[in-house]
Amino acid sequence: MFIIGERINGMFKDVAKAIKEKDKSVIQDLALKQISCGANALDVNVGPASANPKEAMEWLVKTIKEVTDISLAIDTTKQDVMELGLSLCKSKPIINSVNANEEKMKTLFGLAKKYNASIIGLTMDKSGIPKDSEGRMELAMKMVASCVECGIDMADLYLDAVILPVNVAQPHAKEVLKTIRDSKLLADPSPKTVLGLSNVSQGSPAQYKSLINRVFLAMAIANGLDAAILDVTDKELMDTLITAELLVEKQLYCNSYLEAYRKK
Amino acid sequence: MFIIGERINGMFKDVAKAIKEKDKSVIQDLALKQISCGANALDVNVGPASANPKEAMEWLVKTIKEVTDISLAIDTTKQDVMELGLSLCKSKPIINSVNANEEKMKTLFGLAKKYNASIIGLTMDKSGIPKDSEGRMELAMKMVASCVECGIDMADLYLDAVILPVNVAQPHAKEVLKTIRDSKLLADPSPKTVLGLSNVSQGSPAQYKSLINRVFLAMAIANGLDAAILDVTDKELMDTLITAELLVEKQLYCNSYLEAYRKK
Numbered sequence: 258m259f260i261i262g263e264r265i266n267g268m269f270k271d272v273a274k275a276i277k278e279k280d281k282s283v284i285q286d287l288a289l290k291q292i293s294c295g296a297n298a299l300d301v302n303v304g305p306a307s308a309n310p311k312e313a314m315e316w317l318v319k320t321i322k323e324v325t326d327i328s329l330a331i332d333t334t335k336q337d338v339m340e341l342g343l344s345l346c347k348s349k350p351i352i353n354s355v356n357a358n359e360e361k362m363k364t365l366f367g368l369a370k371k372y373n374a375s376i377i378g379l380t381m382d383k384s385g386i387p388k389d390s391e392g393r394m395e396l397a398m399k400m401v402a403s404c405v406e407c408g409i410d411m412a413d414l415y416l417d418a419v420i421l422p423v424n425v426a427q428p429h430a431k432e433v434l435k436t437i438r439d440s441k442l443l444a445d446p447s448p449k450t451v452l453g454l455s456n457v458s459q460g461s462p463a464q465y466k467s468l469i470n471r472v473f474l475a476m477a478i479a480n481g482l483d484a485a486i487l488d489v490t491d492k493e494l495m496d497t498l499i500t501a502e503l504l505v506e507k508q509l510y511c512n513s514y515l516e517a518y519r520k521k
Numbered sequence: 522m523f524i525i526g527e528r529i530n531g532m533f534k535d536v537a538k539a540i541k542e543k544d545k546s547v548i549q550d551l552a553l554k555q556i557s558c559g560a561n562a563l564d565v566n567v568g569p570a571s572a573n574p575k576e577a578m579e580w581l582v583k584t585i586k587e588v589t590d591i592s593l594a595i596d597t598t599k600q601d602v603m604e605l606g607l608s609l610c611k612s613k614p615i616i617n618s619v620n621a622n623e624e625k626m627k628t629l630f631g632l633a634k635k636y637n638a639s640i641i642g643l644t645m646d647k648s649g650i651p652k653d654s655e656g657r658m659e660l661a662m663k664m665v666a667s668c669v670e671c672g673i674d675m676a677d678l679y680l681d682a683v684i685l686p687v688n689v690a691q692p693h694a695k696e697v698l699k700t701i702r703d704s705k706l707l708a709d710p711s712p713k714t715v716l717g718l719s720n721v722s723q724g725s726p727a728q729y730k731s732l733i734n735r736v737f738l739a740m741a742i743a744n745g746l747d748a749a750i751l752d753v754t755d756k757e758l759m760d761t762l763i764t765a766e767l768l769v770e771k772q773l774y775c776n777s778y779l780e781a782y783r784k785k
Contacts, residue, residue, distance in 0.1 A: 423768060423774055424776065427767070427773070428770055430768040430769065430770070431769045431770055434743055434768075434769075461776065465778075465779070468760060468761075468764055469764055469767075469768075472739045472761055472764040472765050475736045475765075476739050476743035476765060476769075477743075478740070479698055479741075479743040479744060496732060497732075497736055500729075500733055501736050501739075503687065503691070503733075504687060504694040504698075504721075504733075504736060504737055504740060505694065505695045505698075505740075506691055506692055506694070509691070510687055512688065512725065512726050515729070
């Protein structure tokens with residue numbers, strides 16, 4: 258499982274404050290903590306309230322680069338912020354995200370080629386998020402076709418079936434699970450799959466969020482999930498991830514398999 | 522999810538002692554506790570050490586019947602103990618279990634008809650447990666065909682893909698998940714699926730057993746599992762079960778969905 262740490266996001270108050278006050282230590286601590294918990298990449302999002310998102314992105318990426326070379330997922334809907342972020346990355350970056358609108362794909366796949374970036378491709382377009390797996394698969398197919406056209410390697414495409422909060426959109430969860438499974442059939446070699454996990458419990462009572470996240474993660478791994486953006490500092494969530502991978506034989510069993518995974 | 526409580530089993534020391542000393546209260550407390558935790562049926566197994574299994578089964582079933590009318594899963598490999606148990610049941614009983622040997626199926630499907638029992642059918646035969654999903658599916662197909670021949674309703678057949686302990690048979694877990702999924706395609710209406718859940722963590726360190734059980738349960742529910750024999754008194758396991766069912770829309774979401782489920 259390719260794990261993208263979700264915490265460096267201006268949506269979180271501590272990060273928004275750190276960006277505003279240019280407090281490097283908060284960001285660098287979050288970067289190092291997520292890596293020590295098992296992150297393979299870090300999501301970087303300046304948040305919705307940033308007055309100058311380009312400046313904020315530049316500061317975030319440079320701040321993180323002072324302490325680690327890990328891959329960064331540049332998480333923005335603004336094209337100029339995206340290109341700036343990508344241009345500053347040391348290791349192979351990730352575009353988070355592209356949707357299935359023709360112009361969006363054309364532009365962002367161009368950036369992916371230019372900066373040798375991986376892509377998180379959302380199964381949504383101008384009309385929004387399809388209500389079922391069939392609709393999502395149609396958009397996933399568009400994205401795969403567009404990648405092939407642009408000469409982008411399937412190994413660089415992570416399809417994100419866009420999980421919605423279970424408290425307001427309960428029927429979507431099983432459609433997302435089906436999309437994760439069916440996505441594997443779209444091409445050979447197949448595209449990868451990713452989830453923005455925490456969204457599933459957005460708006461649910463605080464005491465249930467972690468439970469909902471970890472159960473949905475296990476269910477998604479049972480359906481072949483390859484990657485997730487998640488709270489890697491949530492120990493119980495990571496215990497679930499490691500155990501689920503064990504049960505589909507992506508980790509080797511030993512009596513101290515949790516410790517063994519964490520020592521790697 | 523149809524939940525069969527696993528605790529009235531002579532494999533557990535308290536139950537073995539209660540059978541030996543004819544201590545009704547231990548058994549009746551276990552019955553009522555499991556029901557209050559959400560069991561829809563109770564497994565009844567005299568255990569491997571019982572000197573007189575027929576007498577023990579009769580005492581167990583009668584003891585349980587004094588406090589509840591709930592369905593019982595008569596859990597024995599001995600035909601005479603099975604028939605005695607079935608004959609004593611008040612509510613629709615469950616035969617636990619039948620394997621895919623021709624003679625076994627013939628005899629036990631006969632008992633199922635006679636006592637209007639459901640059947641837990643293991644995907645194993647004289648040669649043992651197949652190493653992969655294909656082998657399990659072959660035996661599942663045999664079982665379905667034999668049921669049709671004997672006039673047994675598909676709704677009464679619970680296919681059990683036989684999960685083995687992950688600590689010694691790690692590759693089996695993903696084969697079992699695939700078998701659960703594929704079993705649904707064997708007939709229309711489809712047979713049901715069941716798991717003897719705790720077996721997956723048998724032999725793993727005590728502190729990991731519940732974690733392994735609950736992650737595997739979520740993964741199995743993601744693949745369409747209909748029923749499980751499990752430790753219904755394990756609260757975290759039940760939280761997982763309820764949440765997994767929520768995410769495949771078998772429970773309705775509300776902000777207090779765990780409490781709502783338990784109040785039902």
